[in-house]
Amino acid sequence: MKNRELQNKMDIKFKIMKTNKLLKRALNCFFLALSITFVACSGDEPTCESSIWYADTDNDGLGDPNSTLSTCEQPEGYVSNSDDDSDALGPLNSKFTVGAAVDGEGYFVTTDNISSGTISIVGNGYEGWANLSVSVEGFLYNLNGDEGTLDKYEFTDSGLVKRDAISTTALLPGSFFRYIQDTGSGDLFLSNFPNEDGDAPYAIIDLETFTVEGHGLVNIPDVNGKDALWVNGLVKDNEIYFGSVYGDWATWTQIEDSLITVKFDYPSLTNPEILVSTASTGQTAGYRNNGTFKTENGDIYQYNLTSSHWYGHDELVGKPTVFTRIKDGDYDDYVLDVSASFSEPIAIWNAWYAGNDIVYASVVKEADITVWGDLKINTNTLVEVNLATKTVTELNIPKASYVDIFNLNCVENGKFYLPVSISGGEANIYQIDINGGANGFQKGAVLDGSNVFVNSLHRNF
């Protein structure tokens, strides 16, 4: 009951805010109209050339191309540029979510500023794994292992407020969800990789009603008598594409000698179809984040993880790290050989799509890793991959560890934001100019550093 009251109050508040905004704009227009009339009427005054002004609601100096005014003088709250691709103003301190892992525990904070100042979890923020959450249209959806629920929180001026919860233990008795994905088409896709029988649990949650649209197990079929060891699905329209790795369950050996994606109808999860690319071999399911992603025009790209440190053996030595493309429902002949840009064996552990055919990837030289822990120190290089021009640019950002970064969904106004935690050094969010070349970046907000590893960064508004 209380919740509902609160919800109503929030709704009203929201409406009032909206009304205020409308009123302000109407008044602005009215006064502008008056002044224009007045100017037009006074033939004595010198006329001026009116220019177009763009609203800067979030006060970041960048204007909203969709909200304009034409006037001679710059009105308050307006700027001359139209560079802002997100002028919406969320509740106080909620524009970004920064997730961190410390000593096996998860914490996260929300903030409006990642370009300067300090972002710290000391005495600040929430407990929980932001990398096991997604943020969609003002709400944060978080997998809560303590209570066995998927919790829905609303960003408000006074912080996150829990609004609702779906029982994941009832949806998936005896198991848990490892991945949570905003499909971009109004629902969430929760999943885990398959068990020994090839059954992978899933659930589909409708965001508007926060109800369960479907759930159960999807059987990932065997390929050439081999088991699907790990999968992660990407929803595109009426289909879902599971990047994968196939091999022998018990030993993680006999890795299938090609790249495999399993396509199902979505949301029915029927009609499995095995898509095969012979461009290389290894895991297309990604490591910490999904290895399969889609671009603005609906093309699907994926990379493969070949590191012998991942498999515990060197079956895949010599196999190239590539980006491949799935177009119109199947692999086409697109291959970008990333290994060819390096003089020694490398592996991509994670990659994040930043829009406009640009991918940022964490590249680690195989020779730099002798034990597993080496991946967590300053052995990772960030490269910018242009899928269209097939160019690979190594950025001069200091080497750090990126392998444990899960969600990195933070692109704004042509900038890609990346947490850089240098072992034994400083930690910052870096602001990278997309397509800006090897040195097109600058340091942003300061992070805690030390053993606080920022493992996710999300733009909420």
Place this chain on the structure above:
Amino acid sequence: MKYFFISILVVCCMSLEAQTRTGELQGTIIDKMGRPLPGISVLIDGTKKGAATNFDGIYNLKSIVSGNYTLIVSGIGFKTEKLSIRINPDEITNRDIILIEDRSELSEVVIKGKTKAAKIEEKGFSVTAIETQKLKSQNLGLNSILTRTTGINVRTSGGVGSDYNYSLNGMSGNAIRFFIDGIPMDYFGSSYSINNLPVSLIDRIDIYKGVVPVSLGSDALGGAINLVTNQKISNFLEASYSFGSFNTHKIALHGQWQLKSGLTTKLSTFYTYSDNNYKVWGKGVHYADESTGFKAVEFTRDNPAERFNDDFQTTSAKLDIGFTQKKWADQFFLTLLASDTKKGIQTAQTMARVFGKVRNNEQVIMPSISYKKTNLITKGLDVNAFAGYTYTEGVLIDTSHVQYDWRGMEIGVRESGGEMGYDGKSEYTQKNQSQIYRLNTTYQLPSDFKLGFNYLYSTTRITGEDPFTPEYRIPYLEPQNIRSQFAGLSLETVKFNNKLRANAFVKYYGYNASINDLEYTDEWEIIEYKNKLNNWGGGFAASYRFSPELLIKTSLEQATRMPSPTEALGDGVTVNNNPFINPEQSFNVNLGTILGRYKLGSSRHGIKIAVNTFYRDVTDKLLFTVIDGQGNGEFRNIDRISGTGIELDFIYDFDYNFKFKLNGTYQDLRNNLEFDEDGRENIVYRDRMRNEPYFMANAGLDYNVSDYIQKNSKIFAYLQSSYTHEFFLRWPSLGSEENKSIVPSQLVFDAGIGYTFPSKKFILAVDIFNMFNEQVYDNYLLQKPGRAIFLKINYKITQQ
């Protein structure tokens, strides 16, 4: 509830005025230090009038014909005292008597356990000794007695037979070792454990904090708890039956028979059953299905869920046959211990996951042999030897295909089966075979010095099997072997007219382990790993009595905990072996003082205060470190913890019969790891330890009443409150305070009353726990039982 208190009060008040019209003799018997002596015999020579002093050293003889008499006061370990008295009609004669220790009987005193608790507390160690005598007939478990003790916090995950964790001055888990009569309890199985043993089998509990004497031969990093069973040679048979809330039944039967030939038989058996079907609600306790749109519907206090797969049943029997009080042995026993435990597993780490069919069963069989002799071969050489073999078979059954929710309803079916495991059904059986040998000797040297030597050798072999799980996922599929040795040497002295007591000791730990691991390189291979470790430790304990009312004591130890077999060698599945592992180390210091008993005004009022401070510095603490992408890892010596704490004990008594007890513990243990395993600065360096209570307090009233309702009857009543201050589940400094997960403060009231019938054969006891039905948690989101009431009937036949 009100009436309950009122009746306790009435009982208290009325009996304070106990009066008699005939000649009567009463008094307190104390030792030189002013400590009350229980169990001392007081006899009027030439008559049949006699009595034994109670726990507080008080005796009372009624209806004595007036006249002059000789009183004979005797007790083992003390010189017999004869004194003249005069009894006047209609008068109460008060005669307090001091008994002098008889050195020649000292060793026997140790065995007999007279005033042992008080004596142990004076030896310099930071030790609390609890005499269980008064509590034996109540419905109390050892856990609940111990958690009321200064410096101890016992956290259980649920009801009867649930998992438990002891914290002693802030150190917990496997830093604390348990012993029964000096033998490590690890080998006795989960039935014969501190969790399940009936109090009636235990005479005394010694709790050593931080510094542990060599007689307890183990690698106790943070302390040790020793349960001392009845060592008295007397013929008796005692039975008790307790029943109450949650369909809980506890039966215990134990007895001892000594024939004139010295042939002695001892039997201790117990059976416990509980449904543990208590009510739970709140966070994590929800249900959801199609009808709710899978929205989580939380159970509430008014509409709670009931636990339904949490039943617990254990049966245990121990039979000793041997000889006592022979020339060649004070005690020689062949012993067979057998136990069987069956329990349901209701939840995982929190109540979010609920299981309907998961079971855990265990059977233990343990034959052993023990020998005890004072003055063996030469005067002053006491020997205590033990040899035993244990076979333990435990099975965790998770084969159900059906899944359950908190309504107890079937909500789904998993084809691969199993409720707990993600990888399908399993039925994992682990078999442990252990041998254990102990030799404990003391030798009285000249000039009041005493040499102590304790040697313990044990071997354990662990194997695992599971018919439903692929071989490469079965822990200990190939056997794991471990051999450990402990040797301790101590030198003890009592000087300056018993004022100074000191004990210095060294300890040696040896460890030899091997495991066969199933590993895949090009094919599955069995690879043998070996590990060998040695370590030395030592310390001392001393006390000095400045006056009968003031004792100061201090102790310190460089303590060690050897890695467990799994920590050192792995489990053959997810835990890898670490050939470079080292023992955990801790430097422990205690400093304390005991004041009292001070008499206030008349000698009837008294107070006693004990204060103890401690320092702990743990280094090389083992931490599981992930070493590959699949989450496998190994234990490494990374963690460090240090800190201080203070404990306070306060007792007020009236005539030793009415007692008000208050104790509190505050500890400030901090993360002392400055750099983590990757060399990065640790942001939570110097943070208070997470998920660890740091302030606990207990307050209680005890009252003993004699001759109320019936002549020669006794009433014992108590009211107890226990408080644990809230603490953070995760690192305190991280996240904003209002958003943090908290294990909430708990304040629980328990009360009980026991009535001993005049024949002394029957005792009836009623206890009520968690009187106000608070929702209590020891662990995060694992709710403990609400109000529970138990009734207990004790019956004892003693034949002297």
